[in-house]
Amino acid sequence: MLGPAKPRRKFILVSATLSLVACTGWSVGNQFGFAAEIPKLVADIDAQFDAAWEEASVVPSKSATDGEWCRRLYLDLLGRIPTLEELQSFLATRSRDKRTNLVDRLLSEEYAEEFAEHWSMVWLNLLIGRDTNSGNRRWIDRDGLREYLQESFSANKPYDVLAEELITATGNNRPGEEEFNGAVNFLTGKLSDNAVDATVSTSRIFLGMRVECTQCHNHPFNDWKQSQFWQLNAYFRQARPLRRYREGELNSVYLMDEDFLGEGGNSPDDAEVYFEMRNGRLQVAYPVFVDGQALENHSGRISQVNRRQELAKLIVSSEYLSQAVVNRLWRHFLGRGFVTPVDDMGPHNPPVLPDIFASLNEAFVRQSYDLKFLMRTIVLGKPYSLSSIAHRRNAEDDPDTGSPPLFSRFYARPMDAEQLYASLLVATHADRAIQRSDRRDDAQRDWLARFTREFDSNDDQPPTVFEGTIPQTLMLMNGGLMRQATSLREGSFLYQVAKRNNLDAMEMIDRLYLAALARRATKPEKQIAEALYREHNGKMEKVLQDMWWAILNSNEFLFIH
Amino acid sequence: MTNFINWGGSRRHFLSHLAGAATWAASSSHFVSALRASAPRLQNEEKSAILLWMGGGPSTIDMWDLKPDAPTGGPFRPISTTGDIQICEHLPRLAQQMHRLSVIRSLSTREADHQRGLYYMKTGFVPNPSVQHPSYGAVVSHELAPTRENLAIPPFVSVGGGSVGAGFLGMSHAPFVVQSNGRVRNLQANADRESLARRMAALELIETQFARQNRGRGPLEHGQVLSKTWEFMTSQQMAAFRLDSESPAVRERYGNTGFGNGCLLARRLVEAGVPFVEVNFSGWDTHANNFTALENKLPEMDQAMSALVEDLAQRGRWEQTAVLWLGEFGRTPRINGNAGRDHWATAWSAVAGGAGIQGGTTVGSTNKDGTAVDSESYGAEDLMASILHALEVPLTTVHKSLSGRPMKIANGGQPIPGLFS
Numbered sequence: 015m016l017g018p019a020k021p022r023r024k025f026i027l028v029s030a031t032l033s034l035v036a037c038t039g040w041s042v043g044n045q046f047g048f049a050a051e052i053p054k055l056v057a058d059i060d061a062q063f064d065a066a067w068e069e070a071s072v073v074p075s076k077s078a079t080d081g082e083w084c085r086r087l088y089l090d091l092l093g094r095i096p097t098l099e100e101l102q103s104f105l106a107t108r109s110r111d112k113r114t115n116l117v118d119r120l121l122s123e124e125y126a127e128e129f130a131e132h133w134s135m136v137w138l139n140l141l142i143g144r145d146t147n148s149g150n151r152r153w154i155d156r157d158g159l160r161e162y163l164q165e166s167f168s169a170n171k172p173y174d175v176l177a178e179e180l181i182t183a184t185g186n187n188r189p190g191e192e193e194f195n196g197a198v199n200f201l202t203g204k205l206s207d208n209a210v211d212a213t214v215s216t217s218r219i220f221l222g223m224r225v226e227c228t229q230c231h232n233h234p235f236n237d238w239k240q241s242q243f244w245q246l247n248a249y250f251r252q253a254r255p256l257r258r259y260r261e262g263e264l265n266s267v268y269l270m271d272e273d274f275l276g277e278g279g280n281s282p283d284d285a286e287v288y289f290e291m292r293n294g295r296l297q298v299a300y301p302v303f304v305d306g307q308a309l310e311n312h313s314g315r316i317s318q319v320n321r322r323q324e325l326a327k328l329i330v331s332s333e334y335l336s337q338a339v340v341n342r343l344w345r346h347f348l349g350r351g352f353v354t355p356v357d358d359m360g361p362h363n364p365p366v367l368p369d370i371f372a373s374l375n376e377a378f379v380r381q382s383y384d385l386k387f388l389m390r391t392i393v394l395g396k397p398y399s400l401s402s403i404a405h406r407r408n409a410e411d412d413p414d415t416g417s418p419p420l421f422s423r424f425y426a427r428p429m430d431a432e433q434l435y436a437s438l439l440v441a442t443h444a445d446r447a448i449q450r451s452d453r454r455d456d457a458q459r460d461w462l463a464r465f466t467r468e469f470d471s472n473d474d475q476p477p478t479v480f481e482g483t484i485p486q487t488l489m490l491m492n493g494g495l496m497r498q499a500t501s502l503r504e505g506s507f508l509y510q511v512a513k514r515n516n517l518d519a520m521e522m523i524d525r526l527y528l529a530a531l532a533r534r535a536t537k538p539e540k541q542i543a544e545a546l547y548r549e550h551n552g553k554m555e556k557v558l559q560d561m562w563w564a565i566l567n568s569n570e571f572l573f574i575h
Numbered sequence: 576m577t578n579f580i581n582w583g584g585s586r587r588h589f590l591s592h593l594a595g596a597a598t599w600a601a602s603s604s605h606f607v608s609a610l611r612a613s614a615p616r617l618q619n620e621e622k623s624a625i626l627l628w629m630g631g632g633p634s635t636i637d638m639w640d641l642k643p644d645a646p647t648g649g650p651f652r653p654i655s656t657t658g659d660i661q662i663c664e665h666l667p668r669l670a671q672q673m674h675r676l677s678v679i680r681s682l683s684t685r686e687a688d689h690q691r692g693l694y695y696m697k698t699g700f701v702p703n704p705s706v707q708h709p710s711y712g713a714v715v716s717h718e719l720a721p722t723r724e725n726l727a728i729p730p731f732v733s734v735g736g737g738s739v740g741a742g743f744l745g746m747s748h749a750p751f752v753v754q755s756n757g758r759v760r761n762l763q764a765n766a767d768r769e770s771l772a773r774r775m776a777a778l779e780l781i782e783t784q785f786a787r788q789n790r791g792r793g794p795l796e797h798g799q800v801l802s803k804t805w806e807f808m809t810s811q812q813m814a815a816f817r818l819d820s821e822s823p824a825v826r827e828r829y830g831n832t833g834f835g836n837g838c839l840l841a842r843r844l845v846e847a848g849v850p851f852v853e854v855n856f857s858g859w860d861t862h863a864n865n866f867t868a869l870e871n872k873l874p875e876m877d878q879a880m881s882a883l884v885e886d887l888a889q890r891g892r893w894e895q896t897a898v899l900w901l902g903e904f905g906r907t908p909r910i911n912g913n914a915g916r917d918h919w920a921t922a923w924s925a926v927a928g929g930a931g932i933q934g935g936t937t938v939g940s941t942n943k944d945g946t947a948v949d950s951e952s953y954g955a956e957d958l959m960a961s962i963l964h965a966l967e968v969p970l971t972t973v974h975k976s977l978s979g980r981p982m983k984i985a986n987g988g989q990p991i992p993g994l995f996s
Contacts, residue, residue: 355978404789414792426790428797483746484729487804488761497765536784542777549773560770564777569797570785 081532093132134163162196222338274314285314442499631860658935681939692903727810736855956988
């Protein structure tokens with residue numbers, strides 16, 4: 015399968031660079047000279063923020079402490095808190111460029127595997143949802159898609175290539191099978207029911223647009239028409255998932271494109287889609303992109319035109335592609351997007367700070383959709399460096415109360431389930447007992463499934479609102495993971511702290527706070543530890559267990575701030 | 576040190592040892608509610624609903640709307656009941672309760688797929704990729720929880736299985752899932768009561784310190800959930816989950832089965848003030864050997880459901896408690912080659928009673944062989960509106976989806992006239 019010329023060429027360039035990367039350990043950015051561009055771009059965007067704050071008579075919060083900043087960076091880039099060693103090494107660094115250096119390090123080969131693992135989870139949830147029990151699960155191979163995403167993120171595949179591959183993928187969905195292509199799993203579960211889900215997800219994820227309301231009627235708020243939904247839908251009608259059986263059992267799904275004869279059955283050279291309007295009348299639709307560009311060839315024959323490939327070409331050359339992902343990534347790091355909700359962009363819902371948004375978009379496209387470039391630009395900027403504590407002069411900058419975000423402080427937000435699980439493991443070494451990596455995967459899957467029951471990824475929900483429930487809180491307080499975390503068996507984090515005989519009691523307490531919260535204990539916290547020490551008649555292990563339990567169940571641990 | 580009965584006691588004990596207690600003891604406003612002695616209160620005057628959910632699509636034509644004269648009517652015979660209505664011979668105990676229950680025989684819906692049918696019947700809306708609609712329990716929880724200030728148990732409990740969630744009404748109205756034996760996951764702390772109280776005190780300090788630093792709504796809301804969880808763990812209302820406190824005779828009467836325990840648990844939860852309880856009873860997808868399967872399942876259902884209705888009435892809660900028996904659709908009048916019946920949404924039945932819903936009658940009717948409704952037909956919206964009406968929830972209520980779209984409660988359905996006099 016050959017894709018359109020433009021992105022293909024770019025990917026070959028990048029692939030060539032990657033072989034260099036493997037030898038030198040340099041980032042792609044350095045190869046292209048991106049590194050030189052970033053400080054200028056960051057300074058330029060920071061200046062625009064300063065101006066915006068001044069205009070809004072808002073004074074930004076103070077800088078976050080090094081500990082806070084380091085903690086959020088690990089959480090957002092790698093999906094976990096830093097280990098005690100990683101944190102201490104950062105805090106001990108005196109260099110003026112220490113923050114830039116840490117960003118470079120986390121994006122380098124040293125952390126490539128973890129980086130790819132984290133971002134493949136983020137995209138896995140976005141592309142097929144968290145719900146592993148949904149009705150269409152038999153059509154999807156989660157591990158297959160995960161494998162594809164991991165490879166893509168460790169190669170820092172340009173985003174337009176990633177998008178194109180996911181939209182046009184053909185092949186077998188299951189790892190190990192002939193013609194395996196994990197990317198097909200984005201669509202294999204979305205093609206029943208006339209590919210309505212494929213239409214909805216593709217437009218939400220890659221265009222940042224909601225077309226689904228117009229499936230049944232014209233959009234009440236913007237100019238979307240019902241016909242536009244079905245015109246977009248018509249691009250997916252050649253896609254066909256085939257079930258492959260082995261010994262009577264469903265083994266895998268093979269996604270291919272085949273001739274679409276049209277719903278009227280008149281002629282495959284005029285392959286149309288019909289939809290029912292509200293007044294009950296049937297209307298016909300042919301492929302037309304969201305910007306009005308129509309596919310001139312109405313043929314449903316693959317030999318004439320491959321509709322998914324035509325759609326992918328339109329998507330990767332449209333401005334929506336970069337806008338949607340820049341907005342989504344900005345929200346990933348800053349808690350709010352320029353446009354909220356992230357998948358409802360358009361003239362009816364304009365971005366806040368449009369000039370800044372445009373600068374980022376322009377730079378991202380200029381740098382050939384390099385995701386690491388975009389991430390680096392965002393995390394090195396001033397908004398990401400600010401404290402999450404509001405003060406008198408920026409108290410009104412609070413999107414929770416409905417005001418448009420100005421990013422004059424870092425909006426504290428709860429970790430997602432995956433970040434929480436990974437962070438609990440970092441802070442407790444609770445997984446060290448599990449030797450085999452497949453068992454570790456099972457343990458993770460099991461915990462996440464129980465923690466996220468009834469809790470699917472939902473783009474509508476601003477991530478700053480705490481969604482915890484009683485069952486989740488009970489699971490954290492009393493569940494098996496917390497029992498392991500507070501155990502003193504050999505190898506646990508607590509055991510390591512308790513058995514280091516060169517530490518005094520308060521140094522031990524400080525180590526707990528640093529490991530989990532990236533700060534030392536406050537005076538009242540030390541007083542409570544002292545009181546516990548008396549309660550436990552000097553048994554320090556008991557004090558450590560109580561304090562550790564309290565720290566790991568606190569909002570300060572559960573939030574990115 | 577003696578036993579610490581409640582958090583209040585152990586906290587004070589702990590505080591007395593604290594040199595710096597004064598610096599933070601006053602700060603914990605959102606924990607105060609957790610400290611309130613929460614005496615269990617019977618809320619007889621307040622309304623609740625119980626949904627008996629028959630997962631898989633029950634064959635209502637063999638239970639509530641028999642067609643003995645049709646060639647596809649099947650082998651079961653109708654029997655008379657205490658109401659003006661006949662039901663299946665395999666439901667003899669329920670026959671004695673039918674003066675309290677009514678059968679809606681004129682449901683006609685369009686969703687005959689399990690997933691879609693479940694979603695539609697439980698929310699009143701057809702599935703839509705852009706909105707997650709709240710289910711019955713979440714809607715009732717949202718409307719009635721504010722009237723149950725002292726309720727420590729989550730307002731929407733789902734017994735013996737999952738449910739459709741709270742959708743745009745938010746996680747605090749999500750179903751709290753328990754097993755039918757009343758077991759609550761992760762309720763047992765890893766520490767004794769005394770240590771737990773100490774740990775809570777340390778947690779309270781970290782929690783309030785952070786929440787008071789002006790970091791927005793999220794950290795504060797976490798404290799509220801923590802406080803609710805603590806209240807739940809330590810509340811005397813937790814006794815409602817302990818089925819073993821019922822006499823063997825009572826448990827026997829409900830049948831000591833999964834569904835029997837679920838019904839008994841529902842009664843106890845409703846008496847504790849829980850506004851919505853769902854009891855799941857699955858295995859109704861009888862594509863093969865429909866009649867043998869029903870002969871096995873109906874006695875379990877008959878015993879549990881009749882005991883529930885009778886108990887609620889005898890214990891004075893019938894007038895406050897709406898009971899709805901429902902599945903995702905009915906089954907074909909046609910009997911297939913495997914002596915089974917397939918999915919049929921065009922004409923089927925549900926059963927309702929309590930909380931002012933009329934008993935002993937039928938609403939609507941189907942044709943000779945049960946393939947179609949021959950009276951005015953109703954859907955999930957009307958059924959939901961009827962239950963909400965019985966609970967005195969105003970049907971003019973409009974919720975807002977997360978994207979700001981107005982959503983009429985029960986999707987704008989209206990109470991089914993025949994259910995109310």
